[in-house]
Amino acid sequence: MSGETIIDSFGNADYYITVADDALALVAEAYGFSEAKLAGFNGLQPGAVLAPGTKLRLMPEGPGIGASGAAVVDTAGIPTSYTIEHDDTLAGITYRFNVTADQLAEANKVPFVQEQGNVYFVREGRTIQLQKNPVDSRSGTGQAVENSWGTTVFYTTVDGDSFDSLGYQFRVGTAEILQYNPSLVETEPIPAGTKLRMTAADLPVEGARGTYTADANGIPLTYTTVAGDTEVQVAARFGVTMLSDANGPTSGGGGVWYQYTHVPSGELAAGQTISVSLDQPINMPGLDS
Template identity: 70%
Template sequence: MRTFQRPAWSRAAVILLLLAGLAGCSSSDHPAEPASAVQSTPRPTASSTAKPALSGETVRDSFGNADFYTTAAGDTLAAVAKAYKLSEAKVAGFNGLQPGTPLVPGTRLRLMPAGPTRGAMGAATGDVNGIPTGYTIEPDDSLAGITYRFNLTDEQLAEANKVPFTYEKGNVFFIRAGRVIQLQKKPVDSRSGTGKEVTNSFGQTVFYTTVDGDSFDSLGYKFRSTTAQILLYNPSLAADQPIPAGTKVRLIPGELKIEGAQGSFTADANGIPLTYTTAPGDTERQIVFRFGVTDLRAANRPSRGTGGAWYEFTDLPAGELAPGQTISVALDRPINNPER
């Protein structure tokens, strides 16, 4: 049985908040849209001597991040840097220039590093516009280094790779040497992603009903599921065929038994799992993944006190549960052990 290892989402959310930034890099180091680009109506200036907004061409990636800017008459390095919330020294450095260097109209400026940087020393591929599309991870790379080099957030990197998140302590989940990762999304139909979602009590989408324009890619980016996973959970679908509108797509293993979650379960009228009976070798991690649970212990909290979950373990360090226990996999229908 093929196993899809995915860390518990609740822990991942906490870990993401604790990410250590690359030394010398911060969120302000990432290029941003100039203020004028997001205002629908220009605001009146306080002085007639105020400089106009940049008028050159900006090249953006699949997430809308500005990666390149082609200068227009009157542009300066300082003005370009300010518009994209970068320091003039950074823009100059990205382009092999000295701060204060006059700009010739039509100059194409990089708004991100030009090559390998600390924490992102591997080889990259790009499209015809220079937008980075793929990257091979090196042994000493870090998430902070990769996102800085390619002008992405960790959330965008996760979306491009159809995974729930990109960081785990020790970089053992996503940042692994030799792995080739995606840096951009493929184009998807603008109609996609508007179908009906059925969520569990943890807020995780268990079923999605497709609309015209939906595809394996659009579902993957929206719900962080690879095509292989969607096909495995939905045997009626075929990789080489479009997904018909009105198809109810399962987005968790559910009825599919996986390694570490081999037991049986009950569900409500909508197919949302409610309880689960553990089998030998089951682990918290895999049960969480199989049923789209974000806090298994909260659904099985003791009826008294503030201790952890009431269920029993056979191997606590490995998170292996004792078999034959019926536990809750629904936050709104917890099972409280009356003996605790």
């Protein structure tokens, strides 16, 4: 097979253009499909003869179970955006548009698209991006300073960095970068050598409005709760995966030492100083410093 493969922004093969002597079964095998599935994608019967120059779809055509709405496509037929319909699912969307969940998260500059922490990516009426924009090959090579969970807290830019390149790499939207770094202007290039904050630590947010302490490098260590704070929002503000990993039970079995005012919502009692660092845990036997 020597025909042209049309790929998306992630390198996923979406179409194949046939040449002389190509056969449906051989094309299907080359791209990891059964002949029946590839035939179904293209409205053909298994065994159909392929004329040279036939543009074969390597992904489902049109609406389907779990992705029933209309998509926007570019001139090459690559899906670029999609508005979520009622009863759509993550599995349906990734299957129909030939992208992985991680690629979908990258395109939308979010940490994850799975349902986590009561944050739902797949929501009816939401328009999502299915591709990413081109970025400079020099981007993303600056110095990153991470917290103990591996989340980048600070990043020093290099030539070629842009809001898109930073957003795709660190899964943070342009609006958030501008909030965290008020000296930046969206319509102007980001100068090389700029030290950017990549989390909301300095920005009190709904559900995490308290104060925090940090080490000499500015990495948050502890957080003191105020009324209305929730576990999910505190974790999100400081780029923490699981607060319980740094806050063990007072004694005995599982759970955490800190108290709630409303357990189902994760609302925390005010006035508690909670660890937001795996390096300085609280009530973790053998690990507390």
